[in-house]
Amino acid sequence: QSALTQPASVSGSPGQSITISCTGTSSDVGGYNYVSWYQQHPGKAPKLMIYEVSNRPSGVSNRFSGSKSGNTASLTISGLQAEDEADYYCSSYTNNNAGVVFGGGTKLTVL
Amino acid sequence: QVQLVQSGAEVKKPGASVKVSCKASGYTFIGYYIHWVRQAPGQGLEWMGRINPNSGGTKYAQKFQGRVTMTRDTSISTAYMELSRLGSDDSAVFYCAKGQGNGMDVWGQGTTVTVSS
Numbered sequence: 739q740s741a742l743t744q745p746a747s748v749s750g751s752p753g754q755s756i757t758i759s760c761t762g763t764s765s766d767v768g769g770y771n772y773v774s775w776y777q778q779h780p781g782k783a784p785k786l787m788i789y790e791v792s793n794r795p796s797g798v799s800n801r802f803s804g805s806k807s808g809n810t811a812s813l814t815i816s817g818l819q820a821e822d823e824a825d826y827y828c829s830s831y832t833n834n835n836a837g838v839v840f841g842g843g844t845k846l847t848v849l
Numbered sequence: 850q851v852q853l854v855q856s857g858a859e860v861k862k863p864g865a866s867v868k869v870s871c872k873a874s875g876y877t878f879i880g881y882y883i884h885w886v887r888q889a890p891g892q893g894l895e896w897m898g899r900i901n902p903n904s905g906g907t908k909y910a911q912k913f914q915g916r917v918t919m920t921r922d923t924s925i926s927t928a929y930m931e932l933s934r935l936g937s938d939d940s941a942v943f944y945c946a947k948g949q950g951n952g953m954d955v956w957g958q959g960t961t962v963t964v965s966s
Contacts, residue, residue, distance in 0.1 A: 741893070770951075772950075772951035774951065774952035774953070776894070776953075778894075783944060783956040783957065783958060783959055784886075784894065784944070784946075784953075784956055785956070786949075786952050786953060786954045788952075789949065789950055789951065789952030789954070790950055790951060790952070795949075795952075795954055827893060827894050829894075829896070829952075829953075831951050834911075835908070835910070835911055836908060837896060837898070837899075837908055837909075837910055838884065838896040838899075838951075839896065840886075840893060840894045840895065840896060841893070842893050843893040843894070
């Protein structure tokens with residue numbers, strides 16, 4: 739299974755908004771509303787931020803939002819804060835072996 | 850609270866096998882898939898497969914087919930991942946994660962496996 743495509747890095751200043759894209763195919767992102775987003779700080783386990791394209795788990799700030807158009811999903815973080823600096827990964831269900839595929843990850847730097 | 854606690858770090862020689870455990874608590878173990886994810890040093894997340902703790906049914910990523918075995922013991926709410934024929938490129942942190950819908954909402958703390966002669 740090929741990994742989903744994410745930008746290697748994005749950056750923004752405190753208070754600004756940023757968007758991270760996640761591009762797949764009709765076999766994964768485009769074909770199902772099963773995209774998730776994870777935040778990972780250095781040396782820590784990933785944390786679920788968004789599931790099923792746009793749903794936030796309990797306890798996740800509403801500054802985080804997700805969307806999808808065609809084969810590309812997006813994670814938007816508004817009102818950037820220093821604590822948002824982390825790696826972000828998307829994942830999707832894929833009908834290739836009915837499994838899960840991750841994106842390569844995006845490093846977010848808060849300037 | 851819902852948590853997954855994994856077994857400790859391992860050091861293995863090339864060609865050996867490693868078995869990592871993942872003990873669940875705070876929820877109904879048989880009600881949710883357990884996924885396994887690998888992260889090599891400085892690299893991204895890689896899905897290895899998942900197990901249905903209720904039925905024991907498994908689904909493995911093609912890359913690991915034939916080399917990975919996922920099992921569970923419902924009596925102690927524990928899932929296991931065994932990876933055989935280890936090579937140096939298998940040195941990584943291995944995570945278990947509880948499935949929720951099509952996401953993974955609770956993660957273990959990770960188990961570091963080092964493969965070295």
